Amino acid sequence: MKNKLQQNISNKKLVEIKNLIVHYETDDGVVEAVNNVSFDIEKGEVLGLVGETGAGKTTIALSIMNLLPKPPAHVISGEIYLEGQDLMKKSKKELQKIRGKKISMVFQDPMTALNPVQTVGAQIAEVIQLHNSSMAPSEIKEHAVKMLETVGIPGTRYNDYPHQFSGGMKQRVVIAIALACEPELIIADEPTTALDVTIQAQVLELMKQLQKKFGTAMLLITHDFGVVADICNKCAVIYAGEIVEKGRVEHIFDHPMHPYTIGLFDSLPTMDKDVERLKPIKGAVADPTQLPPYCSFYDRCDYCTEECKRQNPALKEVEPGHFVKCIHEVRGKGDEDHGAD
Amino acid sequence: MLWYIVKRILYVIPVMLGVLIIVFALKSIMPGDPVDMILPTTATAEEREAKREELGLNDPIIVQFVDYVKGIVTELDFGTSYKTGQPVSEELMQRFPITFILALGSVLLGTLLAIPLGILSAVKQYTWIDSLILVISMLAVSIPSFWLALMFLSLFSVELGWLPSIYDASLASWIMPVIVIALSAMSGLTRITRSSMLEVIRSDYIRMAQAKGQTEEKIITRHALRNAMIPILAAVGNSLGTQLGGALVIETIFGMPGIGKYITDAISQRNFPAVQGGVILLAFVFTFVNLVVDLSYTFVDPRLKGTIVTGTKRKKKAAAA
Numbered sequence: 001m002k003n004k005l006q007q008n009i010s011n012k013k014l015v016e017i018k019n020l021i022v023h024y025e026t027d028d029g030v031v032e033a034v035n036n037v038s039f040d041i042e043k044g045e046v047l048g049l050v051g052e053t054g055a056g057k058t059t060i061a062l063s064i065m066n067l068l069p070k071p072p073a074h075v076i077s078g079e080i081y082l083e084g085q086d087l088m089k090k091s092k093k094e095l096q097k098i099r100g101k102k103i104s105m106v107f108q109d110p111m112t113a114l115n116p117v118q119t120v121g122a123q124i125a126e127v128i129q130l131h132n133s134s135m136a137p138s139e140i141k142e143h144a145v146k147m148l149e150t151v152g153i154p155g156t157r158y159n160d161y162p163h164q165f166s167g168g169m170k171q172r173v174v175i176a177i178a179l180a181c182e183p184e185l186i187i188a189d190e191p192t193t194a195l196d197v198t199i200q201a202q203v204l205e206l207m208k209q210l211q212k213k214f215g216t217a218m219l220l221i222t223h224d225f226g227v228v229a230d231i232c233n234k235c236a237v238i239y240a241g242e243i244v245e246k247g248r249v250e251h252i253f254d255h256p257m258h259p260y261t262i263g264l265f266d267s268l269p270t271m272d273k274d275v276e277r278l279k280p281i282k283g284a285v286a287d288p289t290q291l292p293p294y295c296s297f298y299d300r301c302d303y304c305t306e307e308c309k310r311q312n313p314a315l316k317e318v319e320p321g322h323f324v325k326c327i328h329e330v331r332g333k334g335d336e337d338h339g340a341d
Numbered sequence: 342m343l344w345y346i347v348k349r350i351l352y353v354i355p356v357m358l359g360v361l362i363i364v365f366a367l368k369s370i371m372p373g374d375p376v377d378m379i380l381p382t383t384a385t386a387e388e389r390e391a392k393r394e395e396l397g398l399n400d401p402i403i404v405q406f407v408d409y410v411k412g413i414v415t416e417l418d419f420g421t422s423y424k425t426g427q428p429v430s431e432e433l434m435q436r437f438p439i440t441f442i443l444a445l446g447s448v449l450l451g452t453l454l455a456i457p458l459g460i461l462s463a464v465k466q467y468t469w470i471d472s473l474i475l476v477i478s479m480l481a482v483s484i485p486s487f488w489l490a491l492m493f494l495s496l497f498s499v500e501l502g503w504l505p506s507i508y509d510a511s512l513a514s515w516i517m518p519v520i521v522i523a524l525s526a527m528s529g530l531t532r533i534t535r536s537s538m539l540e541v542i543r544s545d546y547i548r549m550a551q552a553k554g555q556t557e558e559k560i561i562t563r564h565a566l567r568n569a570m571i572p573i574l575a576a577v578g579n580s581l582g583t584q585l586g587g588a589l590v591i592e593t594i595f596g597m598p599g600i601g602k603y604i605t606d607a608i609s610q611r612n613f614p615a616v617q618g619g620v621i622l623l624a625f626v627f628t629f630v631n632l633v634v635d636l637s638y639t640f641v642d643p644r645l646k647g648t649i650v651t652g653t654k655r656k657k658k659a660a661a662a
Contacts, residue, residue: 096554100553100554100555107552115549117641117642117644130553130555131554163643174549177553
């Protein structure tokens with residue numbers, strides 16, 4: 001294993017995704033959910049994956065876990081490396097050892113993510129027991145109680161069932177499960193979307209603290225730039241299954257360069273300006289069953305030219321660490337206020 | 342919980358009264374006279390009239406009803422059989438265990454077959470295994486059980502001589518009737534297990550269990566099955582109730598002196614006390630089975646405990662927490 005690690009030059013990289021293409025084959029045609037996506041996450045780093053509903057964010061997350069529902073999903077091509085090892089080539093058994101231990105996941109909807117007929121304690125203990133087979137039952141329970149307390153739930157509630165918890169507390173339990181084995185990477189799939197705003201803030205704060213405390217890397221999937229500004233180091237904006245812009249959070253927030261990212265920022269309400277209407281991006285999301293051979297944002301773009309219809313541009317590095325998938329070097333002005341909330 | 346059980350048992354009383362009213366109503370519109378069945382054809386009109394008076398058949402139907410209920414409530418007297426002159430309760434108690442064991446045994450066997458088949462069918466959805474199980478359960482539900490029973494008889498009793506063709510209280514004579522009923526009970530339960538499992542294995546907590554690194558077998562047994570259990574339990578309870586009253590054909594073919602056969606004979610003989618007693622017993626057992634099924638839900642799904650455990654107890658728990 002050490003050899004393999006050494007073989008990989010960039011062993012600072014925890015996760016590396018290369019040219020991932022995932023299609024869903026349905027009766028109504030082939031849905032091109034993820035198209036040629038590449039990114040990497042370093043140890044202890046938080047990457048925000050931002051995009052609209054249906055942009056392919058969850059599909060990417062499930063690909064990393066190798067939990068895509070097959071059929072209808074098909075991984076057409078791509079490689080996913082965890083610490084230099086290709087996850088796509090792992091057997092079921094090996095994957096089961098990685099899931100929960102090396103990579104864990106926080107799901108979008110805490111209402112349905114917990115098994116309703118098991119106590120929350122048992123559900124935390126399950127993941128501990130799976131990856132620490134030598135631990136005695138009493139130790140496992142002790143650890144599970146500690147995890148509950150880590151996420152701010154009294155240990156006395158170990159034997160309670162999920163229906164006795166509120167939504168925010170359930171999400172805390174899910175986070176406790178995700179952190180129980182101190183994984184290298186947490187994939188958080190819209191962890192606050194199903195919660196109301198005050199609870200969102202609490203859960204986010206908790207995740208931020210725990211991420212710092214455990215030094216875990218995180219892939220945070222969201223459609224909320226506020227969340228990204230709050231806890232991410234890096235950010236990737238995804239549109240119609242493609243990364244259209246990625247870079248450090250400062251790059252994206254200070255001067256977004258892809259028309260889509262600029263459009264997203266323009267459509268956010270600002271606190272200092274009194275505006276009657278928000279400025280939406282015109283048109284609707286590209287139909288993932290009929291993506292054009294040229295730039296998929298063409299129909300909605302304010303900057304498009306004839307040139308845009310001739311090619312599907314590749315990501316290009318406009319400054320160190322800042323990649324944009326656009327032939328025009330538009331330089332949008334980001335608004336620092338968005339980061340403030 | 343105890344209060345809930347008591348309440349549910351008290352519900353049995355209006356159900357029984359309803360059942361009795363229907364049985365009495367049927368009796369008054371049913372053609373034929375029980376006296377014809379009891380007395381020889383040579384009996385005179387006076388003798389018939391005397392017998393009718395003795396049995397209380399000349400009283401208004403309301404009076405008959407009140408007398409009957411009074412007999413049950415005060416001395417657990419279900420009347421005497423017109424045919425044998427024996428107390429109906431005794432005759433029923435001799436026959437009931439046979440029907441009950443037959444129903445319980447076959448539904449149990451059917452369930453034990455159905456749950457693994459249903460799970461397999463759900464896990465291997467749209468594969469040849471799923472189709473094969475579909476064909477098996479379709480066959481099991483479409484083959485009439487009397488035909489299957491006869492085929493079994495001709496194969497295992499007549500051709501091979503392995504099993505007795507007529508019930509003789511030996512263990513071997515139970516095998517065929519139990520299997521025949523179990524097969525018909527199995528098919529429906531398999532379909533229900535399959536659809537219930539399919540619904541559950543698509544839910545988020547199953548994906549969560551996968552994300553924890555749990556093995557597929559344990560995801561099915563620990564996470565999915567228990568969540569899928571409620572519709573299955575309901576169907577098992579229903580099936581048990583149906584088999585209790587509906588095992589008549591099989592009882593007749595295998596010559597088993599069970600309740601189904603007893604009631605059918607009683608109906609054709611206009612043996613009213615026997616019919617009434619039998620129907621009441623079945624209705625009671627049916628309601629009781631339903632109660633047991635309902636209570637078993639609370640062991641499967643902790644969310645239901647809240648609705649069944651009484652309010653005071655919940656408050657106490659909340660205060661403690």
